[in-house]
Amino acid sequence: MTPNRFVLPEPVGKLLSLLPVYPGSFLFATGLNLALKSNLPEDVQQSLNGKKLRIKVTDARLSFDFVWSNGRFAAGSNQAEPDLTISASAHDFLLLARRQEDPDTLFFSRRLSMEGDTELGLLVKNTLDAIELPVFELGKLAPARVFGRIKPGSGNSQS
Template sequence: MNRMNGMTKAGSNAGKVLPPMVAQLMGMLPAYPGSLLFVTALNVAIAKHMPQDVRQSLSGKKLRIRVKDAGVEFDFEWREQRFAACRKGDGSDLTIAANGHDFVLLAQRQEDPDTLFFSRRLSMEGDTELGLMVKNTLDAIDLSAFNLKRLVRARLESIFRV
């Protein structure tokens, strides 16, 4: 059994989902503020790491992240030099769906997107070429870009600079 940071790979994490009551409460939240918070995190964590050709390819493309067990979706697109939230219902060029736990494992690089995809824990609908570009771009970004402590510290330092 492969272990990383006390967690086992694929098999034992497959069934981790939010409790139904939590999922029901999260599903009742309005969509747009969640998307706004989500793109704020994307802009802080990865926007500056994206190559120019990826920025051009993403321009005007609508993306949706669906957290299945939470009943929430984040709709966004790339506009000029940043991610921007979109109102739900505009449709999407690409929808990526998984349970919240699996998205966390992906962000922490404790699980491989291909493994999740082929085990049907991660799904993609829409423009598969766009999906492959997103996957490859995220794979190429330095893991430290997703270090929450570092991001919060840097943000606080920028706010409180004299």
């Protein structure tokens, strides 16, 4: 089997799998609140209420559990069985966030999978498709004084 250059190396995934689950889920839920909370229509909020969701980054061996409750996303416990699990590699999630790949393409090429409540999965997908979100760029997540000015494709930052 030819190694895929877009998959994290096995030792990295093994190391990341040792991290505690809750802090990552908390940070993920916080990011979702910043990016999505104000854009979710009321009917979507009602449909999401109390639903346990899991994002599983397969090559990093990381999972982020969260739930929509009391008008916001909150970190969940990985002890409970999620209503929906969405799985992909770190690279494929990055492609989705940067809007360089379509979720349907990844799904039908078996690079993105959904397990559990498929109706909920379609609701999530259609909601994200309908929301006009900016393309994910690290430099836009924090003020320039934190990360510096990040030039696309350069990999370097300057103050």
